[in-house]
Amino acid sequence: MSVGKPLGLSADAALTAAAAAGELDLSGFAPAGFKCRQLVKHADLKRASQLYTEVFKYSDATLFLNPYLLSALSQNGGSTVGVFDGRDLIGFAYGFPAVAGGKNNIPGTVYHYSQAAVVAESHHGAGIGKALKLAQAEVARAWGCTEMRWTFDPKLTRNARFNFNGLGATGIAYLDDYYRTTNSDRILVSWDLSAHETGQTAARAAALKSLRSEYPPELTALNWAFAAEIDAHELASQNAVVSACWVPVPANLGSIDNSNDPAAPDPEHIAQQLRATLTALFADGYQLIACNRREDTAAYLAVKWRNED
Numbered sequence: 062m063s064v065g066k067p068l069g070l071s072a073d074a075a076l077t078a079a080a081a082a083g084e085l086d087l088s089g090f091a092p093a094g095f096k097c098r099q100l101v102k103h104a105d106l107k108r109a110s111q112l113y114t115e116v117f118k119y120s121d122a123t124l125f126l127n128p129y130l131l132s133a134l135s136q137n138g139g140s141t142v143g144v145f146d147g148r149d150l151i152g153f154a155y156g157f158p159a160v161a162g163g164k165n166n167i168p169g170t171v172y173h174y175s176q177a178a179v180v181a182e183s184h185h186g187a188g189i190g191k192a193l194k195l196a197q198a199e200v201a202r203a204w205g206c207t208e209m210r211w212t213f214d215p216k217l218t219r220n221a222r223f224n225f226n227g228l229g230a231t232g233i234a235y236l237d238d239y240y241r242t243t244n245s246d247r248i249l250v251s252w253d254l255s256a257h258e259t260g261q262t263a264a265r266a267a268a269l270k271s272l273r274s275e276y277p278p279e280l281t282a283l284n285w286a287f288a289a290e291i292d293a294h295e296l297a298s299q300n301a302v303v304s305a306c307w308v309p310v311p312a313n314l315g316s317i318d319n320s321n322d323p324a325a326p327d328p329e330h331i332a333q334q335l336r337a338t339l340t341a342l343f344a345d346g347y348q349l350i351a352c353n354r355r356e357d358t359a360a361y362l363a364v365k366w367r368n369e370d
Contacts, residue, residue, distance in 0.1 A: 073203070080203035081136050087196040091144055092188040097196050100141040100153070106131045109143060109153040116179040131155055140173065140200040144180075144189050152189040154178035154197045156211075158204065172251075173201035175211035194228055198254050207255045212239060212247035215335055216315040216328070218359035221352035224250050225362075226273050232349025232361075235339045246336055248349065265366070268301035273351040277360035280309040282326065286334035288342060288363070302364045306347075308338055309360040339363075 079085050083101030091097035100109055106128035113119075113126045134157050135141040144152035155177060161170035175197055180189045201209050213220045215235070224230045230252040239247040280289060288306040311317060311326055319325035339349075342363050351362040 076203040077205065080200055083135060085200060085203055087142060087199060090192045090196040090199065092192060094146070095151075095187075095189070095192070096145045097192055098143065098145075099135065099200065100143045100150075101132070101135055103128060103132065105143065105150065106135075106141065108150045109141065109155070112150055112153050112181065113177065113179050116181065126155075138173075138204050140175070140197045140204075142193060142196040142200060144192050144196075146184065151181040151184045152179065152193050154193040156197055156201070156209070158206065159210070170208075171206065172208040172210050173197075173204065173206040173254075175209055190223065191227060198252070202254050207253070209252045209254055210249060212236060212249050214315065215246060215248050215339065216310075216332055218310060218312055218314065218352055218354070221248070221349075221361065222354070222359070225349065225351045226353070228252060229269070233343070235336065235343050237336065237340075246332070248339070250349075264301055269350060272302075272305075272362065272364065273353075275351070275362065276353050277307045277309060277355050277358070277362075279355065280307065280358055280360065284309050285326070285358075286310055286331050286338055288338055289360075301367055303367050305362065305364045306342070307360040308335070308342070308363060309358045310335060312354055312357050312359040314359075 076085070080099075083099040085099055087097045087099065100106055109131065110126040110128050114124075117124070119125060131139075131141050133139075134155060138158035140154065140156045142154050143150050154175060156173050156175040159172055159174040161172070175194070178190060178193045178197070180193070198209055213224060215221070221232075225232070230250040232248045233251045234249040236247045236249055239245050277289075286308065288308055291305045291307060310331060311328075314328055314331060317326055317328040319327060339361070345365070347363040347365050349361050349363050352359055353362065354360070
């Protein structure tokens, strides 16, 4: 049995050592007026655990985050990064090395999995979330990973836009009841960490940029959570895709409360239809690349790429 086999990772020894010691320079990822660095000291990791609990408003101790676990992760292929406002930790993200398995995966694929990123409510809209993801990606690259994955709730369209349009990640699978509990459906996203998007052809990269600038037509409540096919000839990047469609939902789907308003949309019904629609699209070879908004409707953009062979 081979011990310490790298599973296809390609890492620079000096960068890996720096990552393990918490000495990577992440200062360039922080917005002006803030500082970004790896978290390795116990006091920092303890505060990170507290921030995590505060942001998610957890009261059940079984859902708390153990600083010892974070310390172990940071020294063994994982990531623990933070953004500071002065001496105050106001943003935190962590992740770990992973090997793909299960449905919708190529067995043996190695990547860095970003489990969570949290930002103090007082600092929402300050670019902290993006700084955390960029810093986390730098740590992942130092460990030798060229891909990062994470999941998000498909009802949270603001998160979808951040992941697809803001970071350039791609939705690759729909995961039912991801945490083995009800109401925990997630979309799995993949983010290419290779320099200058070397994992993509120039044509694909140009097509992504163009497609992400597309906006949906006017769609009504009758269209919510169903696929609305796009005429490929209407797309500027028609040569790159076989087919494409919009999947519209209420922009506030994650916060609709119809308990006191019978006329309000039924968020559970919309979520179930969204599950069925996206599951079918992924099974048919589509990927999600954008989430754009028109008035009170947000729409996922799903595309099926033309074979580049």
